[in-house]
Amino acid sequence: MTEASRLRLQGISKSYGNLRANDKIDFDLKPGSIHAVLGENGAGKSTLMKLIFGLLQADEGDMFFDGRRVSWQSPEQARAAGIAMVFQHFALFESLSVAENVWLGLAKTWTLPAVSEALRELGRHYGLVLDPNAMVHRLSVGERQRVEIARGLLAKPRVMILDEPTSVLAPQAARALFTMLRTLASEGCSIIYISHKLHEIRELCDECTVLRHGKVTGRVDPRQCNDEQLSALMIGSAPPPLVRASVSLSEVVMKVENFTVPALDDSSETLNDVNLSLMSGEILGIAGVSGNGQGLLLDALSGEWCDDTRRERQVKGAIRFQGRAIEAFGVQQRRRLGIMAVPAERLGRASVPELSLADNMFLLDQGNDWRIDRPRLRRAAASVIEAQSVKALGPQALASDLSGGNLQKFIMGRALQAEPQVLLVSQPTWGVDVGASAQIRQQLLAHRDAGAAILVISEELDELFQIADRIQVMYAGKLSPAIARQDASVELIGLWMGGAWSASSQSSENVLMGTAALELSK
């Protein structure tokens, strides 16, 4: 090795039962480098990070930190040696201030005023602006992430691990994060950056280790690779390009008018005067950072909200399906009209993890008999498995035994089999591997071409730019005007994700343009 490593792993393996999550992994992190770890869900990224951070212990292999052989028994040891980790899910106390939250994680020698001062200093130095006295429950997701990062930085780390940090950020916030990370790296801190977003990795990282099925499949300089090369390493082959026809039909099928759902308490989502029109033969994309009302919007459209929501809140406005007001309809009534939803939560909502795929068919198809018709459910499940090429042992496989991608294919296939007129989909490819994502997106497009009206709520702008015909952005319970995909740019949508659409007077023009574009492509 020409340059001394900050962190080096040699032949690291870790198994859970029969599953080999990490198989003889070699990994080399140089000082001051931003090193991407790329892989699909289930490729072993998280396990590897947990090993490095001392949350798990390797079955075999050696780990060297600054040339010394180490084996952490706990995260405390890893932290003491100078490793910091920012998790995808934050561990913050809602009812405490920013400074107090950071203080709790630090050595006992710190005082609270010293922490506040250090936080201000971090703000000046890295552009990591935080008000130390702000209460955490008032912070946005991006700000919460900054608190987590600040907590890591105060310990003066020599290695910082970030697990999919941009999954919760708008593009502008992601850019600010990158600037901060570059400053940090230039001061000698090594950064491990976990992601499956290829363009981010190319933009930010100088090294990249690719994992597939627990093994290292490549070590490359991401700046010199294109998307196809990286995804080939990640999934074994590049997914086929999407095929889309031009918009064929356009008649408004579903319409939401001035829909308002007030807040129940501080933490609940709201809808504020939401308007949208869903046309047949189009995909309408709803962009925005999660938690801005998308969950409530889907619940309201699918009829799935809990009885409490309708009872306790003063809901105003109308939802129309082919001109008919349906806001008071329940899930089954709407389903009979041909309105079908695919929620983001695959386990526990779209499926019952403990039940077989055949029994899970029952969620959409109860039949008319008071007896449960198992053979029919089994046949239906088998045909979905077949049509979607779901990798499962058969209709008797438990939903929880399927991988995320395969379960999503099954759930999507189950909904499509009913040939809905309106399909409401939330995060269709969340945590789904690249191959299955491509299949799911292609199916959505095919269904749109067949004349269905499809609403896709997604956090991934790439996805919306690939499949949507028009895009609306959700922020703080409000919905922006619609803009045709051809007229939208990542920058503009990014601005709107911060709620800035009303600031620009062009918004009304965009609506016109959106409609015009739709007319044109007919």
Next chain:
Amino acid sequence: MIVLEKRQHPSPWMTYLSPVISIVLTFLIASFVVSAMGKDPIKVLSLFTLEPLSGKRAIGEVMLKATPLILCSLGLAFCFRSNVWNIGAEGQFLLGAIGAGGTAMWLTEAGVAGSGWLWISLALLLGAFAGACWAAITAWLRDRANANEILVSLMLVYVANLLLSYLVFGPWKDPKGWNFPQTLRFADSLSIGRLGTGMRVHWGFVVALISAAAMLWLMFFTSLGARLRVGGLAPGAARFAGFSSRESLWTVLLCSGAFAGLAGAMEVLGPMGQLTPHVSTGYGFTAIIVAFIARLNPLACILASFLLSMLMIGGELAQSRVGLPASVSSMFQGALLMMLLMVDSFINYRLRWRPGAAKGLKRDA
């Protein structure tokens, strides 16, 4: 170092072995406690295992006590599977006793004659109805006021107990009963027939067995049962599918109340023959243990009821034969539930010996 590690799949073996292991462990604990009290553990254990099965009369007693346990535990298993935590079967049992007892008392006073079976059926139905009504209070408060059904159903047990006491000490007291807190003895034609001579077990036992089969069918072969199970396993999925959580709350509570009420009704029309303050010896609470040991499976509820029935009888024998306190029986029941809950963690977890873990504590340079 031994570590507790999550299994990839719940172990099918442990699911069925766990009750067996718990029973063995409970007997071990029991023998330890019994010998610490200076009694011969072998003899005491035989009182709990062999003695209740020695002879026709004894087996009849086991079946007699198993009857209310089966009925109560069926209803509870139904509730628990739907994620409704009704722990007030005891109260619903008492209301069933009051409903059937009151009917039988009135019929006796009115001096009705004719077909006993018809009047017995009427009294049993009214008992089941009273139990269902008592459970309806819990359902209504949960539905309307979002009250916690665990607390409400439990507290209603004590209300039911006081109601029963009020009736038998007050308005329903037998005027010719030498001021004992009990109703008059019901007419002989209102007593449920026995299954055989020399046994106290009555036709109610057969009713309980049929109920178990019916419950099995309801749970696993009907659309209603499937909807309720989805609601219990994943409330979010039930909402997604459009199954009403109110429907399931009311269905399971009314059903479970009716089963417990029927059990109480058969207890007064069977072995008791009158209402007293001591209709139940805690059947409704013991049924919770039965339901869990049976893994909420209706057929297994029958076996588990036999086991707990033997424990109850063994407790009484231990009291009279070797002078152990009555609380020994409840202690065994408690120990059994505790063991079961603990051993159950091995369905989803397993112990693994990890030799490397201890020595890795020191960091080598």
